[in-house]
Amino acid sequence: MDSENIKLEHAPMSRGNVTGAEKIEDWLVDYVARLLEMDPETIDTRTPLHRYGIDSVAAVSMTGDLSAWLGRAVDPTLPYDYPTIEGLARHLA
Numbered sequence: 219m220d221s222e223n224i225k226l227e228h229a230p231m232s233r234g235n236v237t238g239a240e241k242i243e244d245w246l247v248d249y250v251a252r253l254l255e256m257d258p259e260t261i262d263t264r265t266p267l268h269r270y271g272i273d274s275v276a277a278v279s280m281t282g283d284l285s286a287w288l289g290r291a292v293d294p295t296l297p298y299d300y301p302t303i304e305g306l307a308r309h310l311a
Contacts, residue, residue, distance in 0.1 A: 239311035
């Protein structure tokens with residue numbers, strides 16, 4: 219996996235957005251799908267990220283890109299505390 223080549227073009231989120239969790243979840247699904255060269259429809263948001271082969275290097279890169287997209291810091295350890303896309307998105311929203 220070469221997470222350095224994953225660049226998603228999304229505008230930063232606005233704080234207080236009612237659909238924030240859904241938008242973050244969509245971003246994460248798109249990110250993982252691009253990283254793994256998979257169809258986004260095949261990504262289950264309740265499956266732990268490690269089952270998709272997301273290792274610590276990919277998780278840190280993902281949180282860095284997510285921080286840039288959200289316009290705020292995202293702790294790189296969050297994928298360990300919230301190991302699914304669904305859980306991580308809800309926490310960040």
